[in-house]
Amino acid sequence: MRIELERRTAQSPVIEFLAPLLAIFAAVLIGGALLSAIGKSPQQAFLVYFVEPFSDAWSLQELAVKASPLILIASGLAFCYRANLWNIGAEGQFVIGGLVGGTIAVVTHGMDHALGGYWILPAMLIAGALAGMCYAMIPAFLRFKLGASEILTSLMLVYIAEITLDYFVRGRLRDPKGFNFPQSVPFEDIARLPFLAEGERLHAGILFALAAVFLASFVFRRTLFGFDVKLVGSAPKAARFAGFSEGRLTFAVFAISGAAAGLAGVCEVAGQIGQLQPVISPGYGFSAIIVAFLGRLQPWGILCAGLVLSLTIIGGENAQIAMKVPLDMSRVFQGTLLMCVLAMDVFTRYRLRLIWRRSA
Amino acid sequence: MTLTMFELVAFTILTAATPLVIAAIGELVTERSGVLNLGVEGMMIAGAACAFAIAIVTGSTALGILAGIGAGMLLSFIFAVLVIFLAANQVATGLALTILGTGLAGLIGSGFIGLKRDATVHLYIPLLSDLPLIGKLLFSHDLFVYLGWALVAGAAWFLNRTRSGLVLRAIGENHQSAHALGLPVRRVRFLAVLFGGACAGLAGAYLSLSYTPFWAPGMTAGRGWISLALVVFASWRPVYAFAGALLFGGATVLQLHAQAAALGIPGQLLTAMPYLATIIALVLLSMRRRRGSVAPASLGSTFMPER
Numbered sequence: 001m002r003i004e005l006e007r008r009t010a011q012s013p014v015i016e017f018l019a020p021l022l023a024i025f026a027a028v029l030i031g032g033a034l035l036s037a038i039g040k041s042p043q044q045a046f047l048v049y050f051v052e053p054f055s056d057a058w059s060l061q062e063l064a065v066k067a068s069p070l071i072l073i074a075s076g077l078a079f080c081y082r083a084n085l086w087n088i089g090a091e092g093q094f095v096i097g098g099l100v101g102g103t104i105a106v107v108t109h110g111m112d113h114a115l116g117g118y119w120i121l122p123a124m125l126i127a128g129a130l131a132g133m134c135y136a137m138i139p140a141f142l143r144f145k146l147g148a149s150e151i152l153t154s155l156m157l158v159y160i161a162e163i164t165l166d167y168f169v170r171g172r173l174r175d176p177k178g179f180n181f182p183q184s185v186p187f188e189d190i191a192r193l194p195f196l197a198e199g200e201r202l203h204a205g206i207l208f209a210l211a212a213v214f215l216a217s218f219v220f221r222r223t224l225f226g227f228d229v230k231l232v233g234s235a236p237k238a239a240r241f242a243g244f245s246e247g248r249l250t251f252a253v254f255a256i257s258g259a260a261a262g263l264a265g266v267c268e269v270a271g272q273i274g275q276l277q278p279v280i281s282p283g284y285g286f287s288a289i290i291v292a293f294l295g296r297l298q299p300w301g302i303l304c305a306g307l308v309l310s311l312t313i314i315g316g317e318n319a320q321i322a323m324k325v326p327l328d329m330s331r332v333f334q335g336t337l338l339m340c341v342l343a344m345d346v347f348t349r350y351r352l353r354l355i356w357r358r359s360a
Numbered sequence: 361m362t363l364t365m366f367e368l369v370a371f372t373i374l375t376a377a378t379p380l381v382i383a384a385i386g387e388l389v390t391e392r393s394g395v396l397n398l399g400v401e402g403m404m405i406a407g408a409a410c411a412f413a414i415a416i417v418t419g420s421t422a423l424g425i426l427a428g429i430g431a432g433m434l435l436s437f438i439f440a441v442l443v444i445f446l447a448a449n450q451v452a453t454g455l456a457l458t459i460l461g462t463g464l465a466g467l468i469g470s471g472f473i474g475l476k477r478d479a480t481v482h483l484y485i486p487l488l489s490d491l492p493l494i495g496k497l498l499f500s501h502d503l504f505v506y507l508g509w510a511l512v513a514g515a516a517w518f519l520n521r522t523r524s525g526l527v528l529r530a531i532g533e534n535h536q537s538a539h540a541l542g543l544p545v546r547r548v549r550f551l552a553v554l555f556g557g558a559c560a561g562l563a564g565a566y567l568s569l570s571y572t573p574f575w576a577p578g579m580t581a582g583r584g585w586i587s588l589a590l591v592v593f594a595s596w597r598p599v600y601a602f603a604g605a606l607l608f609g610g611a612t613v614l615q616l617h618a619q620a621a622a623l624g625i626p627g628q629l630l631t632a633m634p635y636l637a638t639i640i641a642l643v644l645l646s647m648r649r650r651r652g653s654v655a656p657a658s659l660g661s662t663f664m665p666e667r
Contacts, residue, residue: 005447005664038467086451142639147646151398151451152589152638159582159635167628286459293452328466328577335402335460339438342448342456350447350664 005350015348020294020301023340024308030340031333040323048322049315061201063310065272068209069094069264069281071306073288075212076260078297079253082220084233087254089139089154090261091285092161093132097262099165101128102269102276105191106173106184117190124191124266132262133255135161140254144247150254158285166278173276184276193271205267209306212260217299229253261285282313283331290338309334367496369613374497375571377602377609378508379404379563379580383587384594384601385511386559391591392519393552394532394658398454399439400560401584402461403432407564409465412575413472421480425565432561433554435461440553444546447662458584469575479573480504504566511559515598528552532656535663545663560584582635589638593645595654604641611637 032042053059073090080087101124143150175185193203220226232239295301316330407428415424442448480502489499519525531538535545594600615630
């Protein structure tokens with residue numbers, strides 16, 4: 001028996017919709033098998049991972065809090081990946097955004113605030129987004145002007161960003177009264193993202209994530225730029241003949257994805273953490289890559305995919321406490337999930353054919 | 361600098377270069393066949409964890425090495441199926457492989473944190489190993505270093521001097537014409553990917569069985585990615601890859617020595633050296649060959665036989 005793949009002439013919306021769901025299903029099965037292989041009960045794990053996070057309001061908010069950076073970053077990455085450009089350094093842009101935005105909060109700490117200090121938070125957000133954008137321009141520049149692979153340079157810049165943050169948090173930005181702990185002063189309330197309700201966990205970061213989804217959706221559907229991005233990605237030769245500037249597009253998509261990641265970074269330090277620490281991301285920048293693909297590079301798909309990934313992160317934390325499953329299990333699950341998504345993607349582009357006899 | 365000091369530095373450069381060169385040769389052969397596997401980091405760290413775990417459990421270094429190679433091959437097998445037979449996107453699948461490999465390594469290694477094992481034995485040939493300079497640099501390494509050298513020579517010979525090597529290169533340059541000539545495009549690519557996985561796993565085994573020698577999460581520290589850059593840096597030629605690995609090994613060792621010498625340079629800047637060096641190397645190289653790329657022409661593109 002032989003399996004042949006035949007290219008689909010038309011896209012099937014049913015399969016496009018089903019493919020990610022099937023991928024999640026397959027990944028859950030594989031994950032369950034792995035868990036039982038290390039001697040844990042897959043049934044209990046299923047409850048801990050996928051049911052308990054929905055059990056109370058606190059967990060539901062946690063779900064949204066962790067999904068926000070993923071959705072925000074992935075919405076930006078969708079621009080790059082649609083254009084077939086590979087910014088895989090969102091983690092670094094996130095860190096730099098958090099560092100630069102957070103620095104404003106640290107520097108203004110304890111100062112007599114002009115204008116009541118209401119400019120601080122907007123300044124942080126803008127500075128963070130700009131910093132992420134500039135950081136993403138480095139691989140874009142190296143790629144377009146000098147021809148260096150953006151995959152490798154953007155990834156190397158992640159390490160450099162993490163080291164830079166570590167350097168400043170242990171040095172200049174360290175809290176002088178912090179008993180030598182490598183962390184900055186806690187941000188003042190005026191430098192923190194407001195919570196959406198008193199005494200709750202959900203902060204305003206989610207609004208940026210939702211706005212990013214709306215904006216990306218609008219740009220992809222309604223603007224010429226959105227069309228250009230897709231054209232350059234799927235038919236680069238046609239795009240060149242049509243006279244699109246590849247360089248401008250390269251810079252634009254990197255700028256968008258970098259700004260989104262930088263904004264996510266500053267939202268994380270100003271919302272969730274409330275100070276600068278040597279490590280500010282549990283790998284959001286990498287998980288966002290999975291979110292982008294699981295969402296099929298569609299903004300609304302990314303919104304759902306962000307929630308799914310957030311579920312695996314929270315589930316992983318719960319499983320570590322409740323079942324002593326190592327935290328790495330969620331990474332294994334994420335990797336498996338991305339593999340399954342990519343494998344299922346085949347069926348959206350090809351039709352599967354079983355051939356029982358060897359053809360001549 | 362005294363002779364012994366020079367000897368010591370040169371010796372550590374050779375050992376620091378070994379994981380890079382082993383992984384780079386594997387990826388180089390994979391890429392020459394037209395497949396870009398970005399999962400080197402994941403395969404390497406999974407290899408490191410499996411090698412150490414098996415070596416501790418069985419007490420045998422040889423079985424540990426085999427386990428490392430096996431882990432790398434298993435992961436590359438998954439990658440190969442997805443990319444070659446299911447036509448999945450190579451960049452994204454490679455990233456998935458890195459995430460998966462890192463997670464699996466953490467899972468496997470979690471029971472082995474803090475354990476220690478003697479490093480693998482180093483060669484000692486009476487007289488030869490005692491020679492000044494040459495003895496230390498040529499005749500007193502462990503198995504892995506020699507394996508690395510053998511891989512460089514073997515890959516150079518295979519790619520440039522054998523018919524199979526020619527077939528592999530033809531497939532990497534133009535899979536459509538190779539297919540038209542009746543060459544088994546997908547089978548060759550499959551084997552090339554498996555070879556790359558085996559090498560990455562071996563490089564990981566070197567790290568956890570000889571270089572450090574213990575298991576720590578994240579111990580590969582981007583070496584897989586640096587190997588990928590090394591392949592570009594080497595213009596897809598094995599001997600250049602060896603030279604490049606020595607340069608990068610040199611950057612690592614320089615960092616260690618500078619840290620020890622306490623020159624007042626922040627430690628973080630030194631830690632960032634290998635990553636900065638990688639970017640600079642990539643940029644310099646791309647600038648030099650602005651006019652024409654030497655990358656295998658079909659690199660990264662999927663081949664599906666049309667019927």
